[in-house]
Amino acid sequence: MSAPAKERLVVIGNGMAGTRTVEELLPRTPHRYEITFVGAEGHPNYNRIMLSAVLAGEKTFDEIIINPGEWYAEHGIRLITGVTATGVDPAMRTVALADGRALAYDRLLLATGSKPLAPPIPGLGLPGVRAFRDIADVETMIDAAGRHRRAVVIGGGLLGLEAAWGLKRRGMSVAVVHLMPTLMERQLDRAAGELLQRDLDARGIAFFTNGQTEEILGTERAEGVVLADGREIPADLVVLAIGIRPNIDLARGAKLDVNRGILVGDDMRTSDAHIYAVGECIEHNGQVFGLVAPIWEQTRVCGARLAGDEDVVYVPPPVFTSLKITGIDVFSAGALAAAEESDSEITLHDAKRGVYKKVVLRDDRVVGTVLYGSVADGPWYVQLMRDKTDISAFRDQLVFGRAFAERAGAVAASVVDVAAMLDGEQVCGCNGVSKGAICRAMLDKDLRTLDAVRAHTKASSSCGSCTGIVEAILTHVRGGAAVVRREDPPICKCTERGHDEVRRAIVERRLTTMDAVCDALGWKNRDGCQKCRPALNYYLLCAWPDTYRDDPQSRFVNERVHANIQKDGTYSVVPRMWGGLTTPRELRAIADAAEKYEVPTVKVTGGQRIDLLGVRKEQLPAIWADLNDAGLVSGHAYGKALRTVKTCVGSEWCRFGTQDSTGLGVRLEKLLWGSWTPHKVKLAVSGCPRNCAEATIKDIGVVCVEAGYDVVVGGNGGIEVRVTDHLMRLATEAAVLEHIAAFLQLYREEARYLERTAPWVARAGIEYVKRRIVEDGDGRCALFGRFLHSQLFVQTDPWAQRAAGAASHEYRAMAEVE
Amino acid sequence: MSIPGESWIGVGRLDDVPRRGARRVNRPDGAPAIAVFRTADDEVFAVVDRCPHRGGPLSEGIVQGRAVACPLHGWVIELDSGQAEPPDEGCVSTVPVKLVAGRILLLLATKSPLRWEAA
Numbered sequence: 035m036s037a038p039a040k041e042r043l044v045v046i047g048n049g050m051a052g053t054r055t056v057e058e059l060l061p062r063t064p065h066r067y068e069i070t071f072v073g074a075e076g077h078p079n080y081n082r083i084m085l086s087a088v089l090a091g092e093k094t095f096d097e098i099i100i101n102p103g104e105w106y107a108e109h110g111i112r113l114i115t116g117v118t119a120t121g122v123d124p125a126m127r128t129v130a131l132a133d134g135r136a137l138a139y140d141r142l143l144l145a146t147g148s149k150p151l152a153p154p155i156p157g158l159g160l161p162g163v164r165a166f167r168d169i170a171d172v173e174t175m176i177d178a179a180g181r182h183r184r185a186v187v188i189g190g191g192l193l194g195l196e197a198a199w200g201l202k203r204r205g206m207s208v209a210v211v212h213l214m215p216t217l218m219e220r221q222l223d224r225a226a227g228e229l230l231q232r233d234l235d236a237r238g239i240a241f242f243t244n245g246q247t248e249e250i251l252g253t254e255r256a257e258g259v260v261l262a263d264g265r266e267i268p269a270d271l272v273v274l275a276i277g278i279r280p281n282i283d284l285a286r287g288a289k290l291d292v293n294r295g296i297l298v299g300d301d302m303r304t305s306d307a308h309i310y311a312v313g314e315c316i317e318h319n320g321q322v323f324g325l326v327a328p329i330w331e332q333t334r335v336c337g338a339r340l341a342g343d344e345d346v347v348y349v350p351p352p353v354f355t356s357l358k359i360t361g362i363d364v365f366s367a368g369a370l371a372a373a374e375e376s377d378s379e380i381t382l383h384d385a386k387r388g389v390y391k392k393v394v395l396r397d398d399r400v401v402g403t404v405l406y407g408s409v410a411d412g413p414w415y416v417q418l419m420r421d422k423t424d425i426s427a428f429r430d431q432l433v434f435g436r437a438f439a440e441r442a443g444a445v446a447a448s449v450v451d452v453a454a455m456l457d458g459e460q461v462c463g464c465n466g467v468s469k470g471a472i473c474r475a476m477l478d479k480d481l482r483t484l485d486a487v488r489a490h491t492k493a494s495s496s497c498g499s500c501t502g503i504v505e506a507i508l509t510h511v512r513g514g515a516a517v518v519r520r521e522d523p524p525i526c527k528c529t530e531r532g533h534d535e536v537r538r539a540i541v542e543r544r545l546t547t548m549d550a551v552c553d554a555l556g557w558k559n560r561d562g563c564q565k566c567r568p569a570l571n572y573y574l575l576c577a578w579p580d581t582y583r584d585d586p587q588s589r590f591v592n593e594r595v596h597a598n599i600q601k602d603g604t605y606s607v608v609p610r611m612w613g614g615l616t617t618p619r620e621l622r623a624i625a626d627a628a629e630k631y632e633v634p635t636v637k638v639t640g641g642q643r644i645d646l647l648g649v650r651k652e653q654l655p656a657i658w659a660d661l662n663d664a665g666l667v668s669g670h671a672y673g674k675a676l677r678t679v680k681t682c683v684g685s686e687w688c689r690f691g692t693q694d695s696t697g698l699g700v701r702l703e704k705l706l707w708g709s710w711t712p713h714k715v716k717l718a719v720s721g722c723p724r725n726c727a728e729a730t731i732k733d734i735g736v737v738c739v740e741a742g743y744d745v746v747v748g749g750n751g752g753i754e755v756r757v758t759d760h761l762m763r764l765a766t767e768a769a770v771l772e773h774i775a776a777f778l779q780l781y782r783e784e785a786r787y788l789e790r791t792a793p794w795v796a797r798a799g800i801e802y803v804k805r806r807i808v809e810d811g812d813g814r815c816a817l818f819g820r821f822l823h824s825q826l827f828v829q830t831d832p833w834a835q836r837a838a839g840a841a842s843h844e845y846r847a848m849a850e851v852e
Numbered sequence: 853m854s855i856p857g858e859s860w861i862g863v864g865r866l867d868d869v870p871r872r873g874a875r876r877v878n879r880p881d882g883a884p885a886i887a888v889f890r891t892a893d894d895e896v897f898a899v900v901d902r903c904p905h906r907g908g909p910l911s912e913g914i915v916q917g918r919a920v921a922c923p924l925h926g927w928v929i930e931l932d933s934g935q936a937e938p939p940d941e942g943c944v945s946t947v948p949v950k951l952v953a954g955r956i957l958l959l960l961a962t963k964s965p966l967r968w969e970a971a
Contacts, residue, residue: 563921564928587914848864
């Protein structure tokens with residue numbers, strides 16, 4: 035007996051709404067349909083919301099792919115991409131494709147999305163004019179940012195501002211033309227819109243509000259735009275972001291009922307009972323959709339309906355917006371202002387700090403909120419809206435936020451936020467996932483990681499703004515079993531901000547002192563702590579090598595006193611031996627010092643030098659002076675710094691040696707010593723592939739071969755052994771020095787404090803490192819230049835300075851009492 | 853006011869201690885040294901210079917607010933009470949300290965200071 039024939043479901047549109055509907059459908063009825071996707075874009079399905087992050091260089095395209103090819107294969111789904119559907123015949127139940135093929139269906143899902151709106155002006159067809167809609171647009175914009183200087187974005191709404199910020203991040207000078215007097219006027223009221231404009235203005239984006247674009251200038255390509263009042267703005271790239279309209283061409287051709295969008299009922303069906311539609315292409319109760327939360331609700335309903343559940347109906351959820359511009363916090367939901375007689379507004383406006391909060395009330399219930407600068411309470415207000423909570427008991431505290439209202443005893447207080455959250459409380463607004471749903475999934479399916487929770491519940495998988503809460507729930511529910519990993523986790527308890535975010539802010543906002551960083555980024559305690567202060571000190575030193583004044587009080591003791599503290603409070607002293615070479619004179623000086631200062635232990639280290647252990651602090655300047663006399667300097671064995679360059683003897687002596695590995699090691703160490711780095715850095719140079727210097731488990735290694743030098747990076751011989759990745763083969767020593775210094779500078783600029791090269795390379799990907807160091811010659815030279823510049827300020831022997839009396843208070847007691 | 857057998861002893865000037873830093877005061881006959889701290893706000897605290905955990909020199913730690921992180925294993929010790937911050941448990945002895953005209957005085961069961969560093 036053969037299995038019953040499956041019904042055929044064809045989905046037109048391989049975007050977020052179509053794939054999500056199928057994801058909703060499959061768990062309910064995995065085998066009912068034979069599913070085919072038709073997608074015009076030649077890419078896998080990706081998270082369109084994150085396009086702005088790709089444009090800003092914060093994410094790669096691969097990172098925003100939602101359903102890779104394997105997903106389709108796993109579920110036996112047929113995927114046709116790069117082909118447009120040209121017609122639907124509802125009578126025959128067939129879909130015609132542009133390449134001449136036709137597909138028969140039992141059920142059809144239209145998820146054709148939207149098209150960018152274009153103003154009716156001359157010049158739209160010029161090269162250099164783009165919408166901001168799909169990955170092809172983003173690729174064009176990134177390419178333009180690399181070649182051209184000036185961009186104009188038409189449209190000061192959510193999308194336009196994210197485009198403007200992304201182009202600014204890519205180094206373009208950016209102007210935004212906006213038809214209305216204030217930005218994002220559909221989501222923000224005037225006050226918040228003005229704060230937003232002020233902050234973006236301070237970041238170097240120019241604004242032309244009340245600006246009506248008349249024409250795009252240019253002959254060969256876009257050269258500028260002209261406004262109705264005669265103002266002219268030069269531009270090499272013009273981005274249109276004035277809005278979207280539903281893509282209804284296919285539906286109209288099929289004679290389905292359409293208005294602005296494809297008309298659907300509460301069951302997500304179109305006027306043809308076999309055809310469903312979801313997403314930006316539809317119109318429901320006179321409404322069209324551009325934000326993700328209501329669309330996810332549509333996919334849930336549509337998936338259930340396709341699975342045969344006739345009871346589920348679509349009810350639009352409250353909609354809220356947040357802007358994805360790093361460091362700018364905007365949140366809005368519901369009504370922007372009081373509209374009826376029974377409405378009232380409570381506002382808090384601190385223009386100096388850039389904080390604005392407004393809550394709109396109707397009959398003691400929250401019906402809207404606009405937040406700027408301090409948005410943590412956004413989800414709480416939405417929850418109050420959704421639950422129609424009577425707020426009269428804590429109206430006085432309402433605008434100050436949840437924590438304050440709770441402290442005042444007006445609302446049931448909580449020890450830990452997530453512990454106090456009700457099961458029904460919504461965590462992820464984009465995907466409509468409640469705390470209870472997350473908790474159940476974690477326990478039922480034994481989920482332990484954020485990724486697993488995202489995969490099963492979708493919570494935090496869209497805009498990501500609730501990631502912290504989802505992680506907190508994960509830790510709360512799973513305790514020690516939870517594996518919490520955030521892309522850029524907070525540095526420490528003094529801040530919510532992650533290392534990457536802080537580093538970007540230091541450079542972009544030209545923060546040059548620790549106080550400036552803590553002020554500008556809202557550190558919770560002014561002094562910071564032992565975790566963030568050394569990190570900030572390093573980041574500032576790396577960003578401003580010529581002007582930043584190193585703060586000794588923000589360094590760990592070893593780096594402050596230039597020796598390694600031991601468990602008994604004594605120190606160890608390791609002089610540098612360049613490339614592992616030494617001389618009788620140096621050895622004699624070390625022996626003499628060891629005897630003179632009664633050093634209890636003398637040890638040969640793994641880095642080819644000698645360690646004097648058990649030196650008392652007050653002896654340090656004197657022992658250094660003695661060692662300096664023989665030409666020995668600090669080996670920085672105590673620092674997050676360049677440590678050793680281990681070598682084998684190479685072609686000078688070894689019968690297998692192919693190159694002068696010892697000499698190259700010495701030259702590398704002379705080039706790199708003194709540099710401060712996110713964590714310690716160890717090198718090795720082996721003279722042949724026998725690799726006696728163990729170069730393939732070092733941060734940076736060179737393996738000499740007859741044809742030249744193989745440069746390898748990102749190795750580690752510590753707790754977690756990692757073999758290096760191959761960077762490239764080079765022909766000359768000069769090229770080796772340049773590539774390695776550029777790599778070290780990239781590590782210095784992009785790794786997080788206390789992150790060794792191994793996890794950093796693993797995280798960034800060797801392909802990325804190759805792009806920066808191997809393929810981008812100009813970029814490499816710039817890195818090399820920045821490295822050499824920063825070396826100007828650090829290649830002074832710290833021991834010699836202290837032997838001569840610098841920082842003498844470090845090395846003696848303040849007083850001796852009897 | 854002082855307890856009999858103890859007296860206020862000058863050990864140096866405020867300026868001898870770096871802001872958000874510490875200096876050590878040595879004592880004779882194997883008595884543990886004392887760490888004298890200066891906060892960002894120029895408050896002064898003194899505690900025995902031994903972390904309750906593994907005896908690390910607190911005077912070498914990073915000062916944050918009114919606390920110091922031990923350089924050996926990162927325990928954070930409150931300088932006013934000598935208590936370790938939870939979840940760690942332990943306590944170090946505090947030493948009464950006062951500032952008089954820019955001079956740091958400790959209340960110690962000793963006779964007199966031998967010497968201190970010139971400001």
